[in-house]
Amino acid sequence: MDAKLFAEEKIPALRLAVADYSLLLTKGYAEKSSLKLVGDRFTLTERQRLAVMRCSCSDEHKTSRKNRRLDIKDIAKQAITLDGYNVLITIEAAMSGGMIFKGRDGSCRDLASIHGTYRKVTETIPAVELIGGFLQEIGAGKTIWLLDSPVSNSGRLKTLIREIAEKNGWSWEVNLVINPDAVLIKADSIVASSDSVILDGCSRWVDLAGEIIKAKLPASKIIDLRD
Secondary structure (H helix, E strand, O other), X not given: OHHHXXXXXXXXXXXHHHHHHHHHHHOOOOHHHHHHHHHHHOOOOHHHHHHHXXXXXXXXXXXXXXXXXXXXXXXXXXXXEEEHHXXXXXXXXXXXXXXXXXXXXXXXXXXXXXXXXXXXXXXXXHHHHHHHHHHHHOOXXXXXXXXXXXXXXXXXXXHHHHXXXXXXXXXXXXXXXXXXXXXXXXXXXXXXOOOHHHHOOOOOXXXXXXXXXHHHOOOOEEEEOOO
C-alpha cells in the first residue's frame, strides 16, 4: 500500500503539500483545518496526510530546531536521554522495510502509531542491539531510556532492554514515566527524538534514529519531503 501511496511520481505533490501546510502554520493558521485544506487540495489519503503533517513545521520552528540540533559527533562522552518508543519504533520500521520520511527540520520519522499498546516484533531485539552498538561506537556517555508507562507492555519492554544492556555491558538506565515528553523537554542532557513537541521544547537534541539509519541501514526507504 505505502509503495503506491509514496511512489516516485507522488513525491512532487507531497513536497508541495508540505510547503503549503508549513506556510499556513507559519502564518498562524490552525493545524487541523490547515491540514484538511491542503489534503483536500492535493487529494491526499489519510496516510499521505499523516506523512505531510509529520514532515511539516512553521519557519520559526524550523529555524529554532536547527539552532538547537547537535551533530552526532557532539554526543561523545555526553549524557543522552532517549524518547524510547520514538527512537525504537523508527529503527524497527527501517529494519522491516517500512517507509522513513525526512521532514523540513531534517529529522527522520516513520508513520507508526502505538495506540496505547506496544507489541514486540521480529525487529525489536535487533533494533535495541543496533541502537546500543551505535551509541557505544560514537562514545556516548550516560544513556537513559524513557518509556511511556501508560502504554501496555512498557514494563516488559523495559525488562527486555535492560537484559540486552546487561548482556552487552552497557550501563543503561531504563525508566517508565507517565509523560516522557514533559521530562524530555526539561532534560539537561541531550535528547534523542523526532517528536515535534519535544523538539520545540528541549534545549539540545539529536536525530539519533536518522543517524543510525544513515550509518547502519543504508538500504532503508527514505522519502525526502523537504520543500
